[in-house]
Amino acid sequence: MSSVQLTCWQPSPTRLDLDRQTAHLWRFRLDLSAAEIGTLTHLLSAEEQHRATRLRDPAKGAHFIVGRGRLRQILARYLDCPPTVIEFSSTAQGKPHLTACKGLSFNLAHAGEWGVLLVAAGSEVGVDIEQIDPRLDFEQVVARYFSAAEESAMQRCPAPRQRRFFFRLWTRKEAGLKYQGCGFSAPLSATDSKARSRLFTPARGYLGALTVVDRIAVVQRWDF
């Protein structure tokens, strides 16, 4: 099976064309000024604003606002509507989708100072990013979340390369689970034969993975 082709990160064009063989991957910074965060807060629904205030860590609250604010701004360009009128619903497992437009799907991820958003027409998508943490005790995560096959692949990997290998497996796994919409509520070995995944670099010190349906051949990458 051929792999998904990724374009370079580029400024987004004025006109966004999304056919069924293409997906769009957006990246944006989360570390905005208080004024910019204030502006984005006004784009959020009352429920989203309430969720932001419930997050105890103020930085997490600010990142949630930027993530949802950018999500609304970007989707508004595809839907040709103001960002504030967009309504979201969630599946029982918490995957958000557009309430009124079933044809456009998306998935959001944030880590550290970066957010990414994957958008496609007519099929589910999943995306994850991680900030490579040189101190993470990844062996504990492997023991808890990895399948026997993944664990033995980790063990076969030379020690100096294990951390990088772990992050590759982990982001791919999470993007796959987010594609299916089940998060870590799914069996850890769950896969979808129609899906394919691809690693990408969101920024220096970060690693990302995306999962799309196999008819998607190209992922165009846009800077917000």
Ligand SMILES: CC(C)(COP(=O)(O)OP(=O)(O)OC[C@H]1O[C@@H](n2cnc3c(N)ncnc32)[C@H](O)[C@@H]1OP(=O)(O)O)[C@@H](O)C(=O)NCCC(=O)NCCS
């Ligand atoms: C969903 C999940 C994979 C997110 O992982 P994470 O590393 O914490 O966060 P990420 O930055 O990658 O992604 C967060 C975004 O994913 C989206 N998301 C939430 N739930 C999702 C799901 N089930 N599937 C796909 N995407 C989901 C949201 O847009 C969320 O961002 P937002 O809340 O700011 O809008 C993780 O929280 C998880 O597994 N949750 C468990 C789901 C579950 O077991 N639910 C049980 C209820 S039945």
